Amino acid sequence: MKQVNLDKLDRRILDVLQQDGRISNQMLAEQVGLSPAACWRRVRTLEEAGVIVGYSARLDPEAMGQGLCVLVNLSLQRHTIDSTAEIEREVSSYPEVLQCFAVTGNADFVLRVVVPDMASYDQFLNEKIFTLKGIAQVNSNFALREIKNTHTLPVSE
Secondary structure (H helix, E strand, C coil), X not given: CCCCCCCHXXXXXXXXXXXXXXXXXXXXXXXXXCCHHHXXXXXXXXXXXXXCCCCCCCCCCCCCCCXXXXXXXXXXXXXCHHHHHHHXXXXXXXXXXXXXXXXXXXXXXXXXXXXXXXXXXXXXXXXXXXXXXXXXXXXXXXXXXXCCCCCCCCCCC
């Protein structure tokens, strides 16, 4: 995807929407100094250009009974297009996996996994991760506490 040129007003709109995705168009327009119609047009343009990819509610994992966060490093036995694609497909289908990154360094993939407890993580490993073809090594890092967790991108010029 090509980078989109954003002016100061676009950046202000994005900053406000990242803080409150449920803000009304009227309130958004007031905060960024535009008419409601002009603001609506800009938001639609940002959506159509793929800058805004969606809106969602953030949930508290503890409140949802998903309090154990694990960063899982997966190393592959061999690196082929087919084996890598298969692992990516499988891992992407697991609801416990919130994020998956192909990385450089000691691992090939890093997963952010949330589960209720250690027994659930053990089951996840045995039934899902250990059944993947081509995995050479699995290394689990358990989050002790969350310091920062944001999806807010810096939008200032």
